[in-house]
Amino acid sequence: MSDDFRARxxxxxxxxAPRRSAGDDEGAAGPTTIAAQKxxxxxxxxxxxxxxxxxxxxGGQGLTGLEQIVWSQETRDFDLPNGAFFIGISMxxxxxxxxxxxxxxxxYLPPMLRGEEIWCQLFSxxxxxxxxASLQTSAVRDGDExxxxxxxxxxxxxxxxxxxxxxxxxxxxxxxxxxxxMFIVNMHAPGVTVRPLKVATGHSPFNEVFFxxxxxxxxxxxxxxxxxxxxxxxxxxxxxxxxxxxxxxRSNPLGYESLRDLxxxxxxxxxxxxxxxxxxxxxxxxGVGLFATLLREEAQAGRMPGARGxxxxxxxxxxxxxxxxxxxDVLGDQLAGFDSDELAAVTMMIVAAPGNAIAGGTSExxxxxxxxxxxxxxxDPGVDRSTPFNQLRVGTQRQN
Amino acid sequence: MPxxxxxxxxxxxxxxxxxxxxxxxxxSLRQLIASGEPYDADVWKQLTTQLGLxxxxxxxxxxxxxxxxxxxSVALTELGAGLVASPLLGCALAAEVLLRLDDHExxxxxxxxxxxxxxxxxxxxxxxxxxxxxxSGSPVxxxxxxxxxxxxxxxxxxxxxxxxEVDGATGLYLVDAGADGxxxxxxxAVDHSRSLARITLVQTPxxxxxxxxxxxxxxxxxxxxxxxxxxxxxxxxxxxxMTSNYAKIRVAxxxxxxAFQAVKHRLADMEKSWELGYAALRDAxxxxxxxxxxxxxxxxxxxxxxxxAYAEAVxxxxxxxxxxxxxxxxxxxxYYKNGLSNKVLLGGPGDQLDRLADSLGI
Numbered sequence: 001m002s003d004d005f006r007a008r009x010x011x012x013x014x015x016x017a018p019r020r021s022a023g024d025d026e027g028a029a030g031p032t033t034i035a036a037q038k039x040x041x042x043x044x045x046x047x048x049x050x051x052x053x054x055x056x057x058x059g060g061q062g063l064t065g066l067e068q069i070v071w072s073q074e075t076r077d078f079d080l081p082n083g084a085f086f087i088g089i090s091m092x093x094x095x096x097x098x099x100x101x102x103x104x105x106x107x108y109l110p111p112m113l114r115g116e117e118i119w120c121q122l123f124s125x126x127x128x129x130x131x132x133a134s135l136q137t138s139a140v141r142d143g144d145e146x147x148x149x150x151x152x153x154x155x156x157x158x159x160x161x162x163x164x165x166x167x168x169x170x171x172x173x174x175x176x177x178x179x180x181x182m183f184i185v186n187m188h189a190p191g192v193t194v195r196p197l198k199v200a201t202g203h204s205p206f207n208e209v210f211f212x213x214x215x216x217x218x219x220x221x222x223x224x225x226x227x228x229x230x231x232x233x234x235x236x237x238x239x240x241x242x243x244x245x246x247x248x249x250r251s252n253p254l255g256y257e258s259l260r261d262l263x264x265x266x267x268x269x270x271x272x273x274x275x276x277x278x279x280x281x282x283x284x285x286x287g288v289g290l291f292a293t294l295l296r297e298e299a300q301a302g303r304m305p306g307a308r309g310x311x312x313x314x315x316x317x318x319x320x321x322x323x324x325x326x327x328x329d330v331l332g333d334q335l336a337g338f339d340s341d342e343l344a345a346v347t348m349m350i351v352a353a354p355g356n357a358i359a360g361g362t363s364e365x366x367x368x369x370x371x372x373x374x375x376x377x378x379x380d381p382g383v384d385r386s387t388p389f390n391q392l393r394v395g396t397q398r399q400n
Numbered sequence: 401m402p403x404x405x406x407x408x409x410x411x412x413x414x415x416x417x418x419x420x421x422x423x424x425x426x427x428s429l430r431q432l433i434a435s436g437e438p439y440d441a442d443v444w445k446q447l448t449t450q451l452g453l454x455x456x457x458x459x460x461x462x463x464x465x466x467x468x469x470x471x472x473s474v475a476l477t478e479l480g481a482g483l484v485a486s487p488l489l490g491c492a493l494a495a496e497v498l499l500r501l502d503d504h505e506x507x508x509x510x511x512x513x514x515x516x517x518x519x520x521x522x523x524x525x526x527x528x529x530x531x532x533x534x535x536s537g538s539p540v541x542x543x544x545x546x547x548x549x550x551x552x553x554x555x556x557x558x559x560x561x562x563x564x565e566v567d568g569a570t571g572l573y574l575v576d577a578g579a580d581g582x583x584x585x586x587x588x589a590v591d592h593s594r595s596l597a598r599i600t601l602v603q604t605p606x607x608x609x610x611x612x613x614x615x616x617x618x619x620x621x622x623x624x625x626x627x628x629x630x631x632x633x634x635x636x637x638x639x640x641x642m643t644s645n646y647a648k649i650r651v652a653x654x655x656x657x658x659a660f661q662a663v664k665h666r667l668a669d670m671e672k673s674w675e676l677g678y679a680a681l682r683d684a685x686x687x688x689x690x691x692x693x694x695x696x697x698x699x700x701x702x703x704x705x706x707x708x709a710y711a712e713a714v715x716x717x718x719x720x721x722x723x724x725x726x727x728x729x730x731x732x733x734x735y736y737k738n739g740l741s742n743k744v745l746l747g748g749p750g751d752q753l754d755r756l757a758d759s760l761g762i
Contacts, residue, residue: 260762269762276750279757283701286683287676290403294679297404311675314668367668368661375644375667377658 005067009074012047017078034084034118034160041082041115050113051089054097059110065300069293084157088112088119090242092165092184095235099223104184108163120187121235122152122166122209127395130365132167133176133229134384134394137211139168139183146170146183146221148191148214154359158194158207161187165235166211167228172390179389180228182235184220191215201352236361240309241295243316243360254323254349256282262346263330277326284322288315307373314366317357324353401690403682409474416475419451420482426731429483429593438556438586438595439485447486448517451475454491455515457623458499463512469623469688469695473630473681480631481638483734485593489627490522490552493620494561497523497572500619501611506574510559522557523620524548524575524599527747533564533601535571535608542566543581543603544573550745554597555584562599562606563617572613573606580604591741592734621755622696624746625703626688629681632710632742633674639710639717639735640670646721657720666716673709680705700756707743707752714739 044050045059052068054060061067093112096104111117128135137150148168158164164185171179185192191214196204223231252258260269260278268274292312295305305312327350328335334343335350357363371377384392405413424443432440448454456472458464472492479486495514498507513519526532526548533546544564554560560575560582575582581602589596644667647658657663684698714736718725725732743749 260760263762272754275757275762276753278762279753279760280704282760283680283704283753283756284676286698286701287680287705290679290683291676294403294675294682297402301404308675311672314672315676318672364661364665367665370668370671371658371664374671375640375658377644377647377664377667378656379659380661380664381655381659 005063006070006074009049009071012049013074013078016043016047017075017080033081037082037084038115038118040080041085041113044080044082045114050115051109054093054109054113058097058105059113065296069296069300072296082115084118084160085112085115086242087121087156088117088161088163091121091235091239092119092163094238095165095182095231096222098234099231101219103219104222108184117162118157118160120155120157120161120164121239122155122158122164122185123232123235124154125151126153130362131394132232133180134389134392135167135169135180136394137166137168138172139170139181139216141170141218142215144218145215146218148183148185148211148216150211152209152211153197154206155194155209156206158187158209159196163187164209165222167232169389170228171226173388174226175386176384176389176392177229179226180232181225182222182228182231183216184222185211185214185216189214189216199355201348201355237306237309239360240313240366241305243313252349253346254320254327254353256285258346259323259327259330262327262342265342266330266332266334268330268332274330277329281323281326284319288312288319291315307369310361310366310369311374313360314363314370317363317366320353320356324350401686403679403686405474405682409470412471413474413478416451416478417481419446420478420484424482424484426483426734429485429734432485433592438553439487443484444486445517447479447484447488448515452515453488454495454517457492458495458511458515462507462515464495464515469626470685473626473685473688476627476630477634477637477681479634481634483593483635483738485595487520487522487553487556487595489624490554490557491520492627493523493552493624494521494557494559496620496623497561497616498609500616501572501609501613503609503611506607506609519559520553520557521559521561522551522553523563524551524554524560525563525617525620527751531598533562535564535566535573535606536603542573542606542608544575544601544606545581545603547598547600549598550587550589550596551584551599552745553595554599555586556595560599561609562601563613564606570613570617572609572611572616574609575601575604575606579606589741591738593738594741594745618696621747622688622699625699625752626681626684626695628742628745629677629684629699629702629706632706632739633678633681635735635738635742636670636674636677636706636710636713639713639732640667640674642731643667643670643717643720650722663720666720670709670713670716673705673713677702677706677709697756697759700752700759704749704752704756708749711739711743 048061051060052063052071056062089112096108123132125135139146139148164187166185167180167182169179170181191212193210194207197206197208198204263269263274299305327346372379452465453475455464456467459466491514498511514521530549531547533544533548535542535544537543544562558577562573562575563570564573581604583600584597587596647663648656650657680702684702687694687698718732718736721732724730
């Protein structure tokens with residue numbers, strides 16, 4: 001069964017899936033390529049490789065986690081040019097599938113898989129990052145509609161998204177976790193403004209998004225009013241699993257294979273310290289990859305990863321950081337100054353590495369989650385879980 | 401090739417866990433420390449006759465169970481969690497070497513006895529700092545001279561398989577523990593659950609075993625890596641459970657100490673390292689049974705990850721328990737010493753990384 005699937009996947013990938021040139025971390029997000037990404041996602045759908053584990057009535061393939069494992073193994077050597085769909089399908093998509101209404105599932109899930117509509121996730125705000133429940137964007141009911149006002153940050157793909165899953169405060173008199181709701185927002189609606197955010201690498205992989213009296217219909221609510229935090233927990237769980245199980249593509253400039261080739265090119269693989277660093281990178285990469293496999297196998301056997309997705313996320317960030325140190329060891333003083341595209345690509349990834357431990361929930365927050373929900377330790381001491389939101393101090397408090 | 405345990409492996413883990421709890425809890429390790437005995441002979445007898453552990457990697461045709469590497473790994477994980485002292489590892493390495501060589505007489509003679517727990521055998525192979533043995537004389541009547549240290553259960557084994565050099569080539573020799581010129585001196589082992597010895601040989605008569613010694617020693621190293629990774633995984637899990645349980649009941653500044661991020665985050669990192677190491681361990685165990693060509697690097701990966709993670713976890717275990725964790729009465733030091741030893745025994749992380757780099761072709 002899965003052998004048939006593997007053969008089918010392998011054959012299709014060999015003909016249809018291109019290999020990305022290493023190092024272009026903006027490539028997937030360039031607006032000029034969006035049409036091509038939509039076309040690729042559509043061909044993936046037509047060939048029966050989109051939404052493998054989603055039910056058929058929502059456009060999925062109705063297959064099991066086993067095929068999902070096979071697919072991730074077979075795609076490892078390819079960089080599928082549909083990165084713009086990654087967030088939508090793995091986060092809002094999975095969340096709607098789990099907690100959305102029947103009408104939402106029917107309306108929104110199939111077009112995602114068919115490559116017609118791209119989604120983004122609108123959680124973080126300037127004053128609410130790790131403590132995302134202290135968000136200040138508001139949604140106020142007005143007849144059959146909600147009116148959104150506020151600002152979101154670090155929104156990947158907002159500039160080309162058709163829809164977003166947004167969380168907003170719907171009752172500021174309740175404690176912070178109890179007055180939040182999640183909505184579907186049309187990113188083309190009047191009052192939505194998207195501006196690129198330039199990060200340390202000089203690239204702009206994220207945006208800030210402003211909502212100015214944006215009107216959304218009442219049935220855009222995902223789950224129940226003021227129960228949005230439950231949906232947030234679901235989506236963050238999918239986010240950590242998605243990020244943690246992305247796995248290392250062989251074209252990653254900080255991957256083991258790339259750094260081994262780089263070291264060989266620089267004539268440094270005979271140095272005992274470099275050899276050991278590379279072997280350790282291989283070992284650590286294997287550990288992260290095999291843990292992702294183990295999580296998928298457990299899910300297939302009916303044991304859901306739950307908060308252990310945070311282990312995958314933390315481990316992936318740690319690996320990126322370690323890979324950065326190995327790359328810096330391999331480069332030596334070539335890191336300080338270079339004039340080749342190859343070294344520029346590696347250096348850019350070293351500069352980008354710390355971002356992994358921030359995006360998608362900081363490593364500190366992952367450690368809190370692992371401690372509290374995997375190991376069962378007591379929650380962080382804090383007063384803000386029971387205080388009404390409108391009596392809390394949030395965000396950056398400047399001293400006069 | 402699924403990594404997760406089969407129902408059969410799950411049942412094996414549970415029965416070994418129950419055995420450890422009933423027959424060899426940590427209090428019995430303390431009794432061994434007091435008595436100076438290397439291991440509890442009754443426990444060893446039950447491990448071999450009741451559970452058949454010494455025969456797990458020995459085929460049925462030689463009196464073993466033929467259960468395979470994964471089953472051995474599952475059992476060793478549970479034994480490691482309980483710091484059960486036994487000559488199992490030395491016996492398993494000796495059996496592995498015999499199985500990889502081509503000496504039918506030695507196999508037929510020794511393997512059934514090892515499998516049945518009647519004979520304690522061990523492998524004596526010198527690390528770079530651990531001495532050197534040279535062989536001399538004709539292949540018909542060679543003698544060995546030199547020292548090897550540390551040797552697993554070297555003072556208890558009645559048969560030793562000794563790696564020795566002659567004319568720049570390595571051979572494996574069968575030596576009787578009672579042979580002329582052989583002295584076994586028990587070492588002070590940092591790990592209370594391990595019995596180690598220095599073996600000194602002075603023109604000791606030995607028999608050269610037929611077969612490729614280098615390949616056999618490499619296979620033994622792979623098995624040693626799997627075995628030590630397995631024991632470390634079990635022991636590290638025990639440390640993690642012990643420490644997180646303590647962090648739930650010990651209160652300071654009005655909170656269970658696990659509420660504080662200084663404590664919580666260390667435990668979270670320990671959990672993360674354990675999960676990655678355990679996944680790598682399952683991969684190595686499966687490769688041993690089903691993809692032998694991949695076993696070497698997979699076992700190195702598991703050993704490197706777990707030996708390093710466990711050695712860090714034991715220090716954190718002591719630290720997070722505070723003063724009580726540094727007392728003799730507390731079990732933390734038993735794991736601390738086991739972690740120190742497991743990291744370096746039969747080749748430490750540096751050696752394993754070099755070996756891994758070799759097998760990756762770096």
